[in-house]
Amino acid sequence: MGDFKVHRVRFFDYMPSGIRCMAFNHKTHRLALARLDGSVEIFNFSDNFFQEKIIPGKDSQSIEAICWVGERLFTASLNGGITEHDLVNLRPKYSLDAFGGPIWTLACNAQGTHIAVGCEDGSVKLFEVHPENIQFERNLDRQKGRVMSLSWHTSGAQIAAGMLDMIRVFDVKSVTSSGKSYCAQNAGGSRRRVRRRKCVVWSVVFLSDHTIVSGDSAGKVQVWDGNMGTLIKTHQISKWDVLCLSASQDENSLVAGTSEGTVVQFQFLASTLVEAEKEWVRTRTLKPHTHDVRAVLELEQIIVSGGMDTQLVVRPLMDKVEIKSQDTAPRKIHFPHRRLVSCAEQAGLLLFQFPAHLEVWRLGESDGHGRPGDRLLVRRKPEKLLQLKRKGEEQISCSALSNCGGWVAYSSVSSLRLFRLQCDNNHLSIVKISSLPKFLSSAHQLCFSADSSKLFVASSNSTVHVISLSKSECKLVHSFKSASGCTEPVHLLAPSADGAWLATANGACEIHIYNLHKLKPHCSLPLHRSCPSAMAIHPTTNNLVVVHADQQIFEFSVVEGRYTDWSRKLQRVGLHPLWLQRDTPVTHVTFNLQNPAQFLLHDMYMFCLVDQSLPLPEQRDQFFNQLTLKSLSEDERKSRIHAFKICKRFQPLLSMFMLKDGALVVVERPLLDITTQLPAPIGQKKFAT
Amino acid sequence: MAKKQHGKTGIAMDKRKNMKISENIYLGVASSEDDDDEAPEEVTFEDSKATALRSMKQAIDSVRREKELLKEKRKKRQELFQEQKKRKLLPDNILEEIDSTVPKKPKVSEVEGQGKEKKRRRRYKRRSLKGNCSVMRVQDQSLANKQQQSALKFIQSRLYGKGTKRTTASQLLSLENKRALNKTAAVQFVDKQWGLERKEKAKKFKKKWKTKQGSGRD
Numbered sequence: 007m008g009d010f011k012v013h014r015v016r017f018f019d020y021m022p023s024g025i026r027c028m029a030f031n032h033k034t035h036r037l038a039l040a041r042l043d044g045s046v047e048i049f050n051f052s053d054n055f056f057q058e059k060i061i062p063g064k065d066s067q068s069i070e071a072i073c074w075v076g077e078r079l080f081t082a083s084l085n086g087g088i089t090e091h092d093l094v095n096l097r098p099k100y101s102l103d104a105f106g107g108p109i110w111t112l113a114c115n116a117q118g119t120h121i122a123v124g125c126e127d128g129s130v131k132l133f134e135v136h137p138e139n140i141q142f143e144r145n146l147d148r149q150k151g152r153v154m155s156l157s158w159h160t161s162g163a164q165i166a167a168g169m170l171d172m173i174r175v176f177d178v179k180s181v182t183s184s185g186k187s188y189c190a191q192n193a194g195g196s197r198r199r200v201r202r203r204k205c206v207v208w209s210v211v212f213l214s215d216h217t218i219v220s221g222d223s224a225g226k227v228q229v230w231d232g233n234m235g236t237l238i239k240t241h242q243i244s245k246w247d248v249l250c251l252s253a254s255q256d257e258n259s260l261v262a263g264t265s266e267g268t269v270v271q272f273q274f275l276a277s278t279l280v281e282a283e284k285e286w287v288r289t290r291t292l293k294p295h296t297h298d299v300r301a302v303l304e305l306e307q308i309i310v311s312g313g314m315d316t317q318l319v320v321r322p323l324m325d326k327v328e329i330k331s332q333d334t335a336p337r338k339i340h341f342p343h344r345r346l347v348s349c350a351e352q353a354g355l356l357l358f359q360f361p362a363h364l365e366v367w368r369l370g371e372s373d374g375h376g377r378p379g380d381r382l383l384v385r386r387k388p389e390k391l392l393q394l395k396r397k398g399e400e401q402i403s404c405s406a407l408s409n410c411g412g413w414v415a416y417s418s419v420s421s422l423r424l425f426r427l428q429c430d431n432n433h434l435s436i437v438k439i440s441s442l443p444k445f446l447s448s449a450h451q452l453c454f455s456a457d458s459s460k461l462f463v464a465s466s467n468s469t470v471h472v473i474s475l476s477k478s479e480c481k482l483v484h485s486f487k488s489a490s491g492c493t494e495p496v497h498l499l500a501p502s503a504d505g506a507w508l509a510t511a512n513g514a515c516e517i518h519i520y521n522l523h524k525l526k527p528h529c530s531l532p533l534h535r536s537c538p539s540a541m542a543i544h545p546t547t548n549n550l551v552v553v554h555a556d557q558q559i560f561e562f563s564v565v566e567g568r569y570t571d572w573s574r575k576l577q578r579v580g581l582h583p584l585w586l587q588r589d590t591p592v593t594h595v596t597f598n599l600q601n602p603a604q605f606l607l608h609d610m611y612m613f614c615l616v617d618q619s620l621p622l623p624e625q626r627d628q629f630f631n632q633l634t635l636k637s638l639s640e641d642e643r644k645s646r647i648h649a650f651k652i653c654k655r656f657q658p659l660l661s662m663f664m665l666k667d668g669a670l671v672v673v674e675r676p677l678l679d680i681t682t683q684l685p686a687p688i689g690q691k692k693f694a695t
Numbered sequence: 696m697a698k699k700q701h702g703k704t705g706i707a708m709d710k711r712k713n714m715k716i717s718e719n720i721y722l723g724v725a726s727s728e729d730d731d732d733e734a735p736e737e738v739t740f741e742d743s744k745a746t747a748l749r750s751m752k753q754a755i756d757s758v759r760r761e762k763e764l765l766k767e768k769r770k771k772r773q774e775l776f777q778e779q780k781k782r783k784l785l786p787d788n789i790l791e792e793i794d795s796t797v798p799k800k801p802k803v804s805e806v807e808g809q810g811k812e813k814k815r816r817r818r819y820k821r822r823s824l825k826g827n828c829s830v831m832r833v834q835d836q837s838l839a840n841k842q843q844q845s846a847l848k849f850i851q852s853r854l855y856g857k858g859t860k861r862t863t864a865s866q867l868l869s870l871e872n873k874r875a876l877n878k879t880a881a882v883q884f885v886d887k888q889w890g891l892e893r894k895e896k897a898k899k900f901k902k903k904w905k906t907k908q909g910s911g912r913d
Binding site: 066068084085086103106108110126152203206223245246247265266296299597678679681682684685687688692695 | 696745759835839842843846847853854855858859860861862863864865866868870882902905
């Protein structure tokens, strides 16, 4: 496999934020997810659950509800505003005050014509959706107490609203403010209610047969008759709160998430084979989380849940599955599929990106050599050189550190900042460069060229700006417009080491290569159906290695403008099934400087050294064969060896780099560390503990 | 102990009691005279009387001093309370404005001696004026911000407030550890009975230890 000196970095204290709410778009198969810190993430469920986009949040904005209207995304916040997000430029498009105090819930009707919001002051407000914006239409009958949850009937004529101790059905179509409204008193229904606090109806679902299902703080899922306002059935599923509910599209199944971290499924079944009458029956209890489940979705045969323990869990239901395969395995998404760490490979510095600040660390040093597997003594400890707080209340969306360690750049939604770092022995100075061109107000991705003389800024409308850096001034060299006219944001940038080429990948899966000497677009790669998750240009051969979210690997010769022979061979032979079954995307590609035939890939659970000089594994070959190879004789080893060498020692892996001196840097983030910092879980008594 | 008792009884102490004390002292002196028969009778009656009187005087003085100290203490406390109340109040000009907006009875002439009484009366009146409203400055906090804070507080109290039976992360981990097939050392070992400082210390140590373990694994 090759021997490397490894810097094992565990001082990146990255702490993901808890998941607050989710919405799924059935047409585009995109999941929108809002976190407690106000950031919104878009996952593509038809592309291996790849995290396509991240819209960074604002400190003052805590999102409470999210919904899709067609392909537009709306969120509601506790600061009283409804925000539409611009999914092309990855920023809030506009924000509208509903004037009802904090908004707890947001729901769009099935027709996509109206949005209803539930406010703190007890009003339900209707907004009409226009192509460009939304407009306030009217208030529904105002109630006492906050409106915690809303659900439209599929006809769009009625809305069910969950409040404190009450569920109310509003008639939307009638001319008067509220035609008929039934009051389901005592939604809590518990006899102890008098002594207890008021029961909060955290979630309601209005089914098309006028059944209302509610989940409340008394731990009950209750089924109501929406026409008469009578209780049909009560399921006590938890001693704590039922926080969220979601019904499948065919309305045969329903899931509820509780404070205990359980997800309970209900199905609409006939209780006996003979009876034709169906009722809601509790069928499954899953425990995907350790903390509160704040958001849950039931899609076709998949339950998606997220909560305070910050991970997104996608769990296929094994109803009609006979064979275990990649599609039936549950998966957990812990970390963003995005680069949070940058490395100055010459200077041995690391840049860590947090939502509110940046940190620059110098790697430690060790002396002496050891045998493989030895732990080397650290001569100089890693050292935190700098903590850079961001300005304003917008979160940092991307950052970059130059190869020489002399430049740091970061961007939020509305500002781009560049700093010059000077580090002599123990003295560090930082100077803000203020002479940046005015139009550079934000970036989707930042990258420095290999010789640190240029900064590449991926900006709105797929434009890439090239800025030359010098001590005296920074000026724009050229702006590359998107060659295909696509406006999707660029999420990957890969410059070549000789400074001649720049490759960009955008959300529409396009990869373009630009010539930096002639300042012209050079060529585009054939479109692959899956989004590129990592790419890099080889320092000597100028071959572009691209890894997609569906785990496919391509190698493209930039100079010749075609796929290399190795890449064609790989496509012909096909990747090993075990490689394709991994459930986290490759997030970084680096090259082995000592051996030009090798490149390194990593995902969250492993890193892989691909040796292009070795034969590719056949479908039936043993894929993880490191241990077997060790025990074989020299001759046998030669016949069994293949190109993919996998190391799973470092987990969970956030980033991996190769320094100039050939040492590897692996950045780990132990999940245990995250767990110890999470908010308090529910305490449950377990027998015999 | 003695001081405390004095403090309690001292308020109601009168001359008759003082007499009693002096009698006791006198008796004490007499009894001591009876006790040592062998000792040479060098102390004259006059001397002993003088010492007795002196000690009596001292006792009375100390009682009086105690009383005065107590008085002073009370006075200081009273002043402190008043100052605190004043600090809690809004600035005078704002109070004046609020007062002026409401029709008021003609002002009583301000005499230094009546100052306290007047203030008290004024405060009382404002309370009755307020009803459900409270006076606050707009610039301190925008309405939206305040509402947002209260909404967040609502969620916090609902999910993490009283009666929600939350534990800590370390307890969850230890429970997991206990139920696991192969048990390991606790992730965070803390004793409930430890003080806050020691708990912090333990946490820090644990963190260090964990990173050491982590680096030692490769």
